[in-house]
Amino acid sequence: KNEVEQSPQNLTAQEGEFITINCSYSVGISALHWLQQHPGGGIVSLFMLSSGKKKHGRLIATINIQEKHSSLHITASHPRDSAVYICAVKGYPSGTGNQFYFGTGTSLTVIP
Amino acid sequence: KAGVTQTPRYLIKTRGQQVTLSCSPISGHRSVSWYQQTPGQGLQFLFEYFSETQRNKGNFPGRFSGRQFSNSRSEMNVSTLELGDSALYLCASSLWFRDNTGELFFGEGSRLTVL
Numbered sequence: 001k002n003e004v005e006q007s008p009q010n011l012t013a014q015e016g017e018f019i020t021i022n023c024s025y026s027v028g029i030s031a032l033h034w035l036q037q038h039p040g041g042g043i044v045s046l047f048m049l050s051s052g053k054k055k056h057g058r059l060i061a062t063i064n065i066q067e068k069h070s071s072l073h074i075t076a077s078h079p080r081d082s083a084v085y086i087c088a089v090k091g092y093p094s095g096t097g098n099q100f101y102f103g104t105g106t107s108l109t110v111i112p
Numbered sequence: 113k114a115g116v117t118q119t120p121r122y123l124i125k126t127r128g129q130q131v132t133l134s135c136s137p138i139s140g141h142r143s144v145s146w147y148q149q150t151p152g153q154g155l156q157f158l159f160e161y162f163s164e165t166q167r168n169k170g171n172f173p174g175r176f177s178g179r180q181f182s183n184s185r186s187e188m189n190v191s192t193l194e195l196g197d198s199a200l201y202l203c204a205s206s207l208w209f210r211d212n213t214g215e216l217f218f219g220e221g222s223r224l225t226v227l
Contacts, residue, residue, distance in 0.1 A: 030212050043202065043218040086155065090213055098168045098212075100145070100157035 003027050006087050006103035013110050019074040021106045023087030026068065030098065034061050034072050035086040037105070043086070046072070077110045084108070114139065116205050116219035124225045130191040133222045137184050137205030143167075143213055144186040146178060149200040149221070158201075161186055162208050190224075198226045 005024045013019050023032070034046040047054050047061040049070065054061050058077075063070040074081055087103040117136040125131050137144050145168075146158040157170035161180035178188040184205075190197055200221045207214035 033216060035216075035218075042220045043204075045216045045218070048215045088155070098160075099170050100147075100160075100168075102155040102157070104154050 002104075003091060003101040004087055004089055004103040006085075006106050008106060009104065011106055011108045013077050013108070015078060015110055015112050017077050017110075019077050019081075019108065019110075021072045021085050021087075021108070023070045023072070023103055024068060025070075025087075025089045025091070025101070027089065027091035027101065029065075029068075029089040029091050031090050032063055032070050033088040033090075034070075035088060037084045037086060039083075041083075046085075074108075077108075079110045079112050082109050116203060116217055118201075118203055118219035118222050120222060121220065122223050122225075124227060125193050126227050127193055127195060129193050130189060131193060131224060132187055132189045133201055133203075133224075135186045135188075135203035135205075135219060137186070137203075138217055141205035141207055141217070142184050143206045143208045144180055144184065145204050145206070145213065145216070146186070146188050147202045147204070148172075149202060150198075155202075158188065160213065193226045195226050198224060200224075 007022050032049045035043050037043045049063045058075045060073040084105040084107050086105045119134045143162045145160040148156045159178050160168040164180045175191045180186045200223050202221045204216040204218045
């Protein structure tokens with residue numbers, strides 16, 4: 001069983017479209033991270049959330065702690081947004097301490 | 113401000129050997145965490161260090177170990193290498209805030225190939 005589930009796995013969008021990537025998790029968490037990885041590139045942190053909503057430029061991240069769900073939105077998508085987006089949580093599994101759990105990633109392609 | 117530095121960037125080993133990877137965090141960051149990334153399993157958490165102490169550990173066998181030095185630099189070691197250990201090993205540094213990890217800043221990784 002995966003502690004973190006992301007959807008969709010793959011996403012193709014036209015430039016300018018509004019994009020939503022979803023993340024559900026099954027453990028109690030202290031924080032949720034959204035990460036971006038370009039092909040052959042390193043990983044960049046986009047957001048760290050423990051509640052509510054955050055916005056950076058065209059990116060918005062929300063989290064609902066009660067429903068154990070987070071969404072990453074990209075407004076006015078651009079080809080440079082093409083990357084893999086990974087949801088990660090720092091969880092509190094019972095009896096084993098905190099550890100990070102990762103989703104399998106959403107591969108986004110934005111077509112000009 | 114220099115980012116997270118990982119060395120070596122690439123290395124090739126044979127089964128049964130051991131390997132040591134190094135991670136220098138961003139200046140002022142005292143937390144370092146390590147991850148394994150493979151095409152089949154994705155990203156997996158190895159361990160996390162703060163103030164020279166292992167704070168959290170993932171579900172990897174004892175062949176995987178690490179340590180952190182007083183200057184916050186960290187090393188991880190894999191002994192008795194297996195073919196399945198071939199992967200990109202990433203470290204991330206962060207501030208430690210309210211007894212927990214802050215935003216993660218990743219290095220470019222060390223790509224290990226085991227033959």
